[in-house]
Amino acid sequence: MAATDQEPDQPPTRRAERRAQTIAEIKTLARRQLATEGTGGLSLRGIAREMRITPAALFRYFDNQSALITALCIDSYDAYAAAMTEAQHAAGADPAARWRAGCEAARRWALANPSEFALIAGTPIPGYHARPEETGPAAGRLMQAIAQPYFDAVADGTADPTATLIPELAAGPLLGGDAWPASPVPGILITAWASIQGFITGETFGSIAQLTADPAELYQAHIRTVMRGMGFQD
Structure with a gap:
């Protein structure tokens, strides 16, 4: 899983807050896919499409699909x-x-x-x-x-x-x-x-x-x- 940008015991920066919000959105969309498509229906391309970003942009937050599943x-x-x-x-x-x-x-x-x-x-x-x-x-x-x-x-x-x-x-x-x-x-x-x-x-x-x-x-x-x-x- 991609590393976080925030040091322990430090107040969150705006960048860290935006990153956390984006990770939360990715997870929410992934859970929605799992609910509608089942465990075999998880699609990073589908998540990227809903977020209106490129699939490659998701790799800034999760190294691969397995990392996202592990987080879930x-x-x-x-x-x-x-x-x-x-x-x-x-x-x-x-x-x-x-x-x-x-x-x-x-x-x-x-x-x-x-x-x-x-x-x-x-x-x-x-x-x-x-x-x-x-x-x-x-x-x-x-x-x-x-x-x-x-x-x-x-x-x-x-x-x-x-x-x-x-x-x-x-x-x-x-x-x-x-x-x-x-x-x-x-x-x-x-x-x-x-x-x-x-x-x-x-x-x-x-x-x-x-x-x-x-x-x-x-x-x-x-x-x-x-x-x-x-x-x-x-």
Whole structure:
């Protein structure tokens, strides 16, 4: 991605402000394309045409199309994590209530932002491969929002990971790396989130809404089922 023009802790110059505005406009148009054309429909030429500039001018802001997609992915991870974290904070101190609130917020965000959700959980964009060193920190922030209520529940005894059937695993990078000792907790979080996100994906892009008159009620039951599988105490 192209470098920024502003030094840290300096007030923004007019040039930096204009640059930020242009980057924001490029992203807005790109998201609009994704919403109308799908993940395979992103076109730098189309964005340049709408902005009435040459395609080459876009390279002043993003080195290539992959850099633009990466920026959009990072924004999506951050927005997804922020929605979950805000709901968790509003739920209070109880870890179970925070986990549930985070799951509810995840569904609301995905249904409200299907094209952004598709960037990080849907159909891969042809020819694009995310670089972990670029998208990893943002994905880690999302994983932290997912994991923290469960860490707290295990710490205060409101969830018992030994009551599950998940084997002991060492945590991967998004769960704390080598600092987290081998235990069932990483595997529990991975399987729990895979189940939650699978439901959300099925409702956002699939046929769940056609199979039940009340997907929201079914989702609430799904959350409760997943929580029991995580060892949360009733």
